[in-house]
Amino acid sequence: MFSYSPYSEIKELSQSELRKQYDDLLEYGASHPEELEQNLAKLRDLITCYGLPSESEDDEYNVDEQATLRGKIWQLFLGLKQIYxxxxxxxxxxxxxxxxxxxxxxxxxxxxxxxxxxxxxxxxxxxxxxxxxxxxxxxxxxxxxxxxxxxxxxxxxxxxxxxxxxxxxxxxxxxxCPRYCGNQMGALDGDSLVQQILKLVDPKLFSYLEKNSVQLCVFSHPALQSILTNTPPLEEVLKLWDWLFMYGVHMAVIFLVCILLVRREEILVAENPNSRYFQYHNKFSLDAELITNLAIQVVAQIPSDLYKLCAIHPLVPLNGNREGHDFTQSKGLKLVVKGTPD
Missing domain, CATH: 1.10.8.270 (putative rabgap domain of human tbc1 domain family member 14 like domains)
Structure with a gap:
């Protein structure tokens, strides 16, 4: 099993070299559909280590004619086989x-x-x-x-x-993520999971917010409703979305906890860190590499039962019947971090 750490040594690649690796994987996958899972695993490893290369001019100007590299990879992870x-x-x-x-x-x-x-x-x-x-x-x-x-x-x-x-x-x-549409109960469950995970990984910050009567849902709910698209810049959001396709939409919950951890010192010294602070004091700008590196560390601290609840909440209520739902794709990052199955 591939083992990734944000601190491990990774061979440097130029943008053109990285692009060629992705193009080769996509070409190989198209001609060897029977090796889909192995190919997806290689793509997952490559994205986790390097991210996607900068867009080429073709991506910039010809999106009406063909998908960008990112678009092609999203379709692969989603399993899109046909359009009508x-x-x-x-x-x-x-x-x-x-x-x-x-x-x-x-x-x-x-x-x-x-x-x-x-x-x-x-x-x-x-x-x-x-x-x-x-x-x-x-x-x-x-x-x-x-x-x-x-x-x-x-x-x-x-x-x-x-x-x-x-x-x-x-x-x-x-x-x-059907529960993030319609009545948006998935986002409500996500609010609860953000609180549970933050309390686990940073009890001091959680207690401080609780002491100041901060309702974390004021921060988390708009972000979950929009699946992070409410936090600029767009290019950094798209990098986080790569991980949603690789590991599951539940990663949005993990990323929100990480954003709170990144803003930790700012929050702890704020004069009035109440719910309005999160609603109106929103000068935070995403750094996807920082957030994803931190997410790996956060996932390693989450007990398997809680992580599983997090992973399936876009599909099933936290207190609902989870039989028949495949957890394989969602637990991918947990396996990467721990190196052992749940």
Whole structure:
């Protein structure tokens, strides 16, 4: 089993050398589908150690023609095998959905300060994909459009052509985090898990916040509702999302705990660290490498039972029936850290 530590020695690679390693893995995987799991494991190791290379000019300007490297890798981890152009076009032809008004309003609020995003993803495209999604899930009450889904579809449109983005987004929601849609009970359970894990890994910080009557959900809930897309900059968010596809959406909970740990000293010396502090004092800028390195250390401290609850909460209530749910993909990072199965 691959063993990774943020402090281990890793061979330096240039951006072009790193890009070639990814291209070779993707090419090999396409010609050897029977070795999918082994290939995904190699991709997982490479991303964990190096991250993805900087985008090439082709990625920057031709996203309407082909997915970026990141988009291709997300699709692989999600297991997306087929898209249905005719179905998507038929959904688009249905026109405005029952959620069109709120979709149109939300679309204007999607990453307004991210110039590269605005250049690559038009409002019309956002609105079209979200209306099509609402039409497709219209008869599934638990999956209907809710405010904030605009920010969840945005990373897909930023990294792949429209039809691919639609189906990748759809399967991401349906297969990986259905409880983060509809009534958003997954985010509520995530709030509870953030508190439990923080209390475990940093009891001093947790006690300090509790003593000052800080409601951590004021900080955690918006971040979980948006699956971290509310914390700029977008490029760093996308690096964290790579880990959501590799190890599971539950990593958003772990990352939020890590953000609190990074802000620890700032919080402890704050004059008034109450709930409003987290709501309005939001000058924090993500550093994905720092957060992921810290996440590995945090995961190592979480008992297996709690980690398992965390891993499956996007799919199953914390107190629900968990039989029949595959934990294999979600426990991947736990195995990387501990080197032994649960």
């Amino acid at each position: 152009a005719e179905e998507y076009l038929s959904l688009v032809k249905l026109g405005p959905s029952s959620a069109h008004s709120i979709i149109s309003l939300d679309a204007t609020r999607t990453f307004p300060k991210e110039k590269t995003f605005r250049k690559r993803v038009t409002l019309e495209k956002l609105i079209r994909v979200l209306n099509a999604f609402q039409h497709k899930v219209e008869d599934r009450e638990s999956l209907g459009y809710i405010q904030g889904l605009n920010c969840l579809v945005a990373p897909f449109l930023y990294n792949m052509p429209e039809i691919e983005a639609f189906y990748t987004f759809y399967h991401f929601i349906v297969d990986r």
